[in-house]
Amino acid sequence: MMTVNPCSGDLPGVFGETMPFLCQGALVTLQSAAGGAALAIVIALIVGLMASSPLRTVRGVARVYMEFFRGTSVLVQLFWLFYAMPILTGYQLDKVFAGVLALGLNLGAYGSEVVRGALQAVPPSQREAAIALNFTPLQRMRYVILPQAFAEMVPPMNNLLIELLKATSLLSVITVADLAYEGRLLVNSGSDQLVVFALMLVIYFLFSYTITLVMRFVEKRAARMVGRGKPRRATAAAEAAR
Amino acid sequence: MIWDWNWALEILPQLLTQGLLVTVQATLGGAVLAFALGLVVALLRRSRRAYISRPVGAVMEFIRSTPLLVQLFVLYYVLPDFGFKMTALTTGIIGLGVHYAAYTSEVYRAGIDGVPKGQWEAAIALNMPRPYTWISIVLPQAVRRALPALGNYVVAIFKESPQLSVITVVDVVGLARGVGSESFRYLEPMTIAGLFFLLIAIPASMLIRRMERRLDT
Numbered sequence: 415m416m417t418v419n420p421c422s423g424d425l426p427g428v429f430g431e432t433m434p435f436l437c438q439g440a441l442v443t444l445q446s447a448a449g450g451a452a453l454a455i456v457i458a459l460i461v462g463l464m465a466s467s468p469l470r471t472v473r474g475v476a477r478v479y480m481e482f483f484r485g486t487s488v489l490v491q492l493f494w495l496f497y498a499m500p501i502l503t504g505y506q507l508d509k510v511f512a513g514v515l516a517l518g519l520n521l522g523a524y525g526s527e528v529v530r531g532a533l534q535a536v537p538p539s540q541r542e543a544a545i546a547l548n549f550t551p552l553q554r555m556r557y558v559i560l561p562q563a564f565a566e567m568v569p570p571m572n573n574l575l576i577e578l579l580k581a582t583s584l585l586s587v588i589t590v591a592d593l594a595y596e597g598r599l600l601v602n603s604g605s606d607q608l609v610v611f612a613l614m615l616v617i618y619f620l621f622s623y624t625i626t627l628v629m630r631f632v633e634k635r636a637a638r639m640v641g642r643g644k645p646r647r648a649t650a651a652a653e654a655a656r
Numbered sequence: 657m658i659w660d661w662n663w664a665l666e667i668l669p670q671l672l673t674q675g676l677l678v679t680v681q682a683t684l685g686g687a688v689l690a691f692a693l694g695l696v697v698a699l700l701r702r703s704r705r706a707y708i709s710r711p712v713g714a715v716m717e718f719i720r721s722t723p724l725l726v727q728l729f730v731l732y733y734v735l736p737d738f739g740f741k742m743t744a745l746t747t748g749i750i751g752l753g754v755h756y757a758a759y760t761s762e763v764y765r766a767g768i769d770g771v772p773k774g775q776w777e778a779a780i781a782l783n784m785p786r787p788y789t790w791i792s793i794v795l796p797q798a799v800r801r802a803l804p805a806l807g808n809y810v811v812a813i814f815k816e817s818p819q820l821s822v823i824t825v826v827d828v829v830g831l832a833r834g835v836g837s838e839s840f841r842y843l844e845p846m847t848i849a850g851l852f853f854l855l856i857a858i859p860a861s862m863l864i865r866r867m868e869r870r871l872d873t
Contacts (some may be wrong), residue, residue, distance in 0.1 A: 427670040433809055482854065483847070483863075485816050485857040485858045486815070486850050486854055486857070487815035487816060487853055488815075489818040489819055489821075490829060490849055490853055490873070492844050493829070493833070493849075494846045494847065497842035498843040498846040501842065502659075522856055527701065542667070543726060560839060576720075579723075580721075582726040583723035586725070586727060594723065594725055594729075597726070597729075601729075607734060607737075608734060608737075609725065611729060611733075614726050615718070617728070619718055619722055622721035
């Protein structure tokens with residue numbers, strides 16, 4: 415069987431002309447998405463836990479963070495971090511770093527809300543049972559509440575990760591050489607714009623679809639681990655029936 | 657260099673009048689288009705004819721999975737080649753409307769699914785024609801259920817509207833960028849633009865939360 419490297423410059427016509435550049439951009443897109451996702455997940459867990467804290471001040475801090483970053487748009491946050499903050503602090507961030515930071519902070523705020531909601535959705539009896547079994551608060555969180563909440567947060571996290579992937583295209587505005595930037599550069603230098611835009615959209619779609627596939631797998635695992643998933647055969651039957 | 661109040665006050669009126677007007681136009685235009693188109697899409701996706709419902713569903717999935725920014729590029733650079741000449745703002749409104757139609761159609765779908773089966777059965781029992789059932793029985797209930805979620809999408813469209821500045825629309829953010837690059841001072845205009853979004857988005861989402869609670873009861 416012959417395998418074709420989709421990124422090689424030997425492809426016929428416009429494809430060979432554009433794909434090497436688009437692949438370079440796609441790699442940057444993936445890297446910034448991965449960086450942003452890692453930051454967002456860490457922030458979401460920490461702030462989500464803070465928002466469920468019994469202490470009022472801790473809850474308040476989390477609330478302010480969430481409202482602030484959900485209340486402004488990513489693009490404004492990005493511009494602010496990249497253009498405005500250096501004037502205030504005298505410290506210029508690297509553009510990729512500023513981008514990843516803006517994405518992480520913004521999507522982290524949305525993620526915190528997901529984590530908070532999922533923690534709240536765990537039935538109170540679970541908590542009470544853990545207290546009755548003399549679990550420490552840490553054990554309660556680690557072994558009883560978080561695993562159940564985790565299964566609950568996977569589907570909305572899937573949506574957020576796709577939003578994050580889409581938002582990486584904004585980094586092109588501060589000249590990070592991601593997929594959107596490379597594509598626009600190709601169009602400006604005279605490549606067939608219809609083909610370039612179509613390829614860009616297809617690449618973004620494939621990335622989104624991959625995220626969905628991975629998250630579906632994680633969702634099934636997480637549900638089965640807390641005993642909520644359907645047994646394997648029933649799941650297959652349900653899939654077939656759809 | 658620190659915050660310069662005099663200059664901030666000098667650019668504030670321009671940002672608030674000119675920029676605000678464009679941002680509000682883009683938001684409202686995009687929202688109205690997204691609401692109308694979303695409803696049409698939701699109805700098409702419920703069609704019994706697979707050759708209608710499947711492709712519409714696939715296209716919407718595609719639109720939802722790809723960045724608005726790239727879709728705006730396509731509208732802005734490709735459409736003129738086919739003879740559609742529009743202003744940047746109109747292009748932006750269409751982009752926002754189509755992109756968010758993919759989201760609002762899901763909201764309508766959930767609303768329609770939420771209408772109790774008994775309503776349908778009662779309409780059949782009363783021998784109502786199907787279009788009449790849709791218009792006067794199902795949709796009023798479905799849209800009422802969908803209202804808070806639709807409100808959230810208005811706020812979302814509002815927050816995404818700065819992306820139009822990339823296709824040369826001079827909204828609040830575009831204006832702030834322009835003012836910033838002219839004077840090499842981005843701090844004041846960008847901060848004002850950010851505050852402006854906060855001041856509108858937070859009360860709006862509080863209002864929607866209240867509406868949600870009222871419609872629940």
